[in-house]
Amino acid sequence: MIAESMYQELILEHYKHPQGRGLREPYDAEVHHVNPTCGDEVTMRVRLTEGGKVDDMSYDGQGCSISQASASVLHELTAGQSVAESLVLIEEFTRLLQGRGKVEADEAVLGDAVAFAGVAKYPARVKCALLSWMAFKDAVARAG
């Protein structure tokens, strides 16, 4: 069935066991993003090192499995990345999700996040997957 291409095992795994969830101190910036169409929301904090790396990304929120799992995957992927690397990652993820299922994902950049490729075929769910990623981009800009 079609939904199986969206609800990948990896997504369900992150949904059931979210990584890095919960707001932590200290942090350099905090943002709150909402998806008004479905009420999903995320609060995100970012802490950067002096060398411009992501020291910690912590988050809390509510929403569907896609929005929750994508925050968890983002946490794993950005840990220890430089801000520049994380922005490349976000750009590639955004390109994949907004590609209406017609974009070939760059696995070398996206890693586990390629599991969300199936979501791109569901326009109503793209915002769910992007919610925390957009929040992260915002938070990094404010922290920098």
Add this chain to the structure above:
Amino acid sequence: MTRANPAAEAVRATAQTVDSGTPPQPAIPPLDVDAIRKDFPILSRLLPGGRPLIYLDSGNSSQKPVQVINVMREHLEEHYANVGRALHTLGSESTDAYESARDKVAEFIGAPARDEVVFTKNASEAINLVARSFRGRSEPAAGFGDERFRLGPGDEVLISEMEHHSNIVPWQMLCERTGATLRWFGVTDEGRLDIGDLDELLNERTKIVSLTLQSNVLGTVNSISPIARRARQTGSLLMLDASQGVPHMPVDVVETGADFVAFTGHKMLGPTGIGVLWGRAELLDAMPPFLGGGEMIETVSMEGSTYAPVPAKFEAGTPPIVEAIGLGAAVDYLSAVGMPSIKQYEQELTRYALDALQDVPTLRIIGPSNPISRGGTLSFVLGDIHPHDVGQILDDEFGIAVRVGHHCARPLHRRFGIPATTRASLYLYNTRDEIDALVRGLHHVRTIFG
């Protein structure tokens, strides 16, 4: 009449033996759902992958029978022209068809006069029309100074916590514009309107009460008579949002005791783009026009204009002609099936669905668990599983269309401490088999996300 009908005699005899204390009621004919389903072409289409469609989203918008589709096509092919102003044959045929749709709607809802039926774009527009008819105390009356439609600080508007945003926002806007105070009835844990403090909430300061006849989330059918009685005592106007009521039960606007009733065509087998405002003639006459434009005028000069009588006063511009005619055909269809039969069928189906859903662990119905005074709108939460995930799996793996989210009733969801629900909403073409499929689908959803 000399010859008795043996079957009818038998029914009467049975009715009398069962309950001899009250006069026998004529039995409501049962509804033939198999025959009805054949009238709805979309119900036999297949979804991608060859899956049959199970449509449980009629509270959002209903499907259309071939009778409505044909009438609309025929009008476009044979009779279409603008209404009201064209003197040629087509103009006259089109006007006749448009105005006869008004007659049909008027009869369907028991309106005392056809001119009390105003065609609008939808129910939202009908409610906005009434809300915009009120003027602040400092605004110029401009010929429409009826005290019942003037308000300001100290005056009140009364709604409820179970309203659709369409019956909240226009009143918030009115209160912001005039300085009046918005108040609302609460909702009980069981999902019923809480009228415990009716006499305090609905008082001499209340200019208008606007309530839903049937909740689009809870399914609750509100008892209007105590509110109408109190509104008469306090001299307040009463409006009903009957968008979820008129499609599902016989509604006689006079019997409701309301002054205004709004509903929409697309939820009652008609097309989108057409709604209805019914209002008591004397009130509609006293109200200022809503939108200015063609057809709503009597005379226009550069210095000023005078307005047409109702309903034209409220129908500025070219109306949704084919849509109104389609609504007339939908009314014909519903009347032929019989609204009492539809109500009875949906009540049985709702009872069945409420029972069947109880079998799903962690499922909690938001709304009355008892099918009495309740329609076939079944909103629920399934443990911690987000409704978007529930709806996605139901659609993709079972071909079941439900609605997920807050259903344009966010305050009501907050009242129950939840961000969203999954909603299955039933209509005359749904079956027990489809409810069984829903239950199977929900069990499957739990295995994926549990």
